Structure formats: C-alpha cells, structure tokens
Amino acid sequence: MPRKFPFFFQLDGMDCGHPCLKMIAEFYGKTIELQLLRDYSYFVKDGVSLLGISQVANKLNTTSNKQYTVECSNGSNGWTKVCDGKLSCASLINDCLNQGGCATICNKQMTYVPQTSTFYLIN
Numbered sequence: 001m002p003r004k005f006p007f008f009f010q011l012d013g014m015d016c017g018h019p020c021l022k023m024i025a026e027f028y029g030k031t032i033e034l035q036l037l038r039d040y041s042y043f044v045k046d047g048v049s050l051l052g053i054s055q056v057a058n059k060l061n062t063t064s065n066k067q068y069t070v071e072c073s074n075g076s077n078g079w080t081k082v083c084d085g086k087l088s089c090a091s092l093i094n095d096c097l098n099q100g101g102c103a104t105i106c107n108k109q110m111t112y113v114p115q116t117s118t119f120y121l122i123n
Contacts, residue, residue: 008034014047020090021053025060032060050091074101 006026008019018037025032040056041048048056070092071080078101083089096103 016094017041017048017053021056024090070096070103072096072099072101072103074099
C-alpha cells in the first residue's frame with residue numbers, strides 16, 4: 001500500500017532546501033518548523049547550499065553521510081546518479097519529476113499525484 005509523503009510549499013525559487021528537509025524529516029516522523037531550519041542554515045541570495053542543508057541535518061541528528069542512488073525512469077531519457085545522503089538526493093528527485101520521469105531512491109518508488117499535490121512512496 002502506498003505511504004503518503006508529506007508536501008510543503010517553498011516560499012520562492014531559492015527556498016527549496018528547507019521544505020525538502022522538512023518533507024523528509026516528517027516522512028520519518030520528526031516534526032520540524034520551517035523557521036527553525038532557516039535559522040540553522042546560512043541562506044544567501046542563491047538559496048542554501050547542499051553543504052548548508054547537510055549541516056542543518058546533522059544539527060537535527062539526521063543521518064546524511066550515506067550514499068544513495070537516484071534512478072529516473074523517463075523512456076529513453078532516463079538516468080542514474082549517486083548523491084550523498086537523503087537530503088542532497090531531493091534535488092535529483094525534483095529534476096526527475098520536472099522532466100516527467102518517475103524517481104526511485106533507496107529501493108523505494110516515489111509517485112507524485114498532481115491533482116492532489118501529494119507524493120507517495122510505494123513499498
């Protein structure tokens with residue numbers, strides 16, 4: 001049975017890191033306020049770096065030192081890339097979904113349903 005993945009909107013185009021971290025944390029049962037994430041990170045005009053997101057994750061005792069593989073299935077345009085930690089994989093998943101693909105990470109299948117603005121992880 002699909003497991004509902006929490007979804008949080010970003011404030012603007014440069015604010016993707018904080019909502020991604022919040023979605024991942026809440027999926028694993030940890031409730032974190034977005035403002036706390038912003039307070040912990042060093043936000044510059046171009047957004048938060050992956051290093052900044054990783055540092056925030058470490059402050060929150062979230063493991064982010066493992067390597068994962070993101071596989072994007074999109075017909076002949078599919079790809080597979082390695083990322084460091086669940087948090088840095090979020091941008092690869094976003095790239096895949098924006099290209100109309102279906103992303104697989106950590107042996108889980110993620111599906112986005114636009115009608116309900118909901119992500120689902122399928123076991």
